[in-house]
Amino acid sequence: xTDHKKTSKVETLPAPEAGRRVLIKGQQTKxxxxxxxxxLASQIGLEGLSIGALAEVTGMSKxxxxxxxxxxxELQISVIREYHDRFxxxxxYAAMQQPRGVPRLQAMFDNWMVQTSAEIDSGCIYxxxxxxxxxxxxxVRDALASSVGSWQxxxxxxxxxxxxxxxxxxxxxxxxxxxxxxxxILALHYEARFLRNPSAAERARQGFSHILARYAVASxxxxxxxxx
Numbered sequence: 001x002t003d004h005k006k007t008s009k010v011e012t013l014p015a016p017e018a019g020r021r022v023l024i025k026g027q028q029t030k031x032x033x034x035x036x037x038x039x040l041a042s043q044i045g046l047e048g049l050s051i052g053a054l055a056e057v058t059g060m061s062k063x064x065x066x067x068x069x070x071x072x073x074e075l076q077i078s079v080i081r082e083y084h085d086r087f088x089x090x091x092x093y094a095a096m097q098q099p100r101g102v103p104r105l106q107a108m109f110d111n112w113m114v115q116t117s118a119e120i121d122s123g124c125i126y127x128x129x130x131x132x133x134x135x136x137x138x139x140v141r142d143a144l145a146s147s148v149g150s151w152q153x154x155x156x157x158x159x160x161x162x163x164x165x166x167x168x169x170x171x172x173x174x175x176x177x178x179x180x181x182x183x184x185i186l187a188l189h190y191e192a193r194f195l196r197n198p199s200a201a202e203r204a205r206q207g208f209s210h211i212l213a214r215y216a217v218a219s220x221x222x223x224x225x226x227x228x
Contacts, residue, residue, distance in 0.1 A: 030068045033058055037079045042122040046076050046140065047132050077143045083125040084147040091115055092154050101165035102212060105158045109181060109208050116185055117201060120192045126151075127189055152178060172215045180211050 036058050041049050050072060055062045069075040095107035116124065126148050133141040156178040162168040168177070184207045191200035 033060070033065060033068055034078050034082045037075060038082055038125075039122075041076075041079050041083075041125060042119070045123075045128050045132055046079065046125070046144075049076055049079065051075065073138075073140055076140045080125065080129070080140070080143045080147055084150070087115065087126075087151065092151070095158075101162045102167040105162050106208075106212075108155065108158055112185055113188075113201065113204065116188055117192075120189070123193070124189060127186070152182065155181060166217055168212070168215045169217050177211065177215055181208065184208055184211075 033054060037049060037054050040053065040057055051062050051065050051069075054060075054075070055065045058065065065075075069078060091108060091111040094111050095104050098104040098107040126144070129144045130148070133144055156174050159168065159174040159177045159181075163170045163172070163174060184204045187207075188200050188204040191197040191203070197203075
């Protein structure tokens with residue numbers, strides 16, 4: 001009697017190749033889950049995430065989702081890392097094409113404005129996460145704080161480069177400048193998302209221009225006038 005049992009493609013592959021394909025498929029599935037989780041967290045917050053809610057959104061079983069993360073906490077951390085990677089690519093790395101100094105700092109702020117404006121309706125993981133985890137301890141808070149801290153360091157370094165290039169005063173405190181820029185984004189998010197202020201974005205742009213003007217290196221003409 002002939003055995004007509006079908007053999008899967010994976011079964012006919014050499015063991016290393018079969019294992020590689022299974023690994024790739026697993027990574028692709030996990031990426032789909034994280035993408036869905038990020039969209040969900042943007043709407044309901046990191047605390048709203050659960051294996052069950054994500055299984056419902058993705059159409060997967062709870063055990064299928066759980067197999068990729070192992071815990072709700074690891075799921076939340078994976079979402080934070082994914083958000084950070086996307087934020088870094090769209091805001092920071094996109095600005096690296098600009099010359100060092102104010103042009104690059106301006107590009108970073110402009111990109112950040114675009115990102116924030118796109119999140120007015122959905123919400124920002126950094127901002128909503130801070131509200132959820134500001135008074136807590138644990139790995140999720142640590143992952144969130146580390147991501148925000150990494151971005152703040154990059155922003156501060158961009159300010160320092162602007163000082164080194166002679167665009168901003170070296171006598172100024174780079175931490176203070178970065179703090180004020182960060183404050184503009186927080187104010188924008190609050191005014192636009194909560195208060196629905198239609199002029200919030202323009203006020204944030206004006207605020208950034210004022211910061212650059214306030215900390216700019218005075219020209220020779222300005223210094224001469226001040227001396228006179």
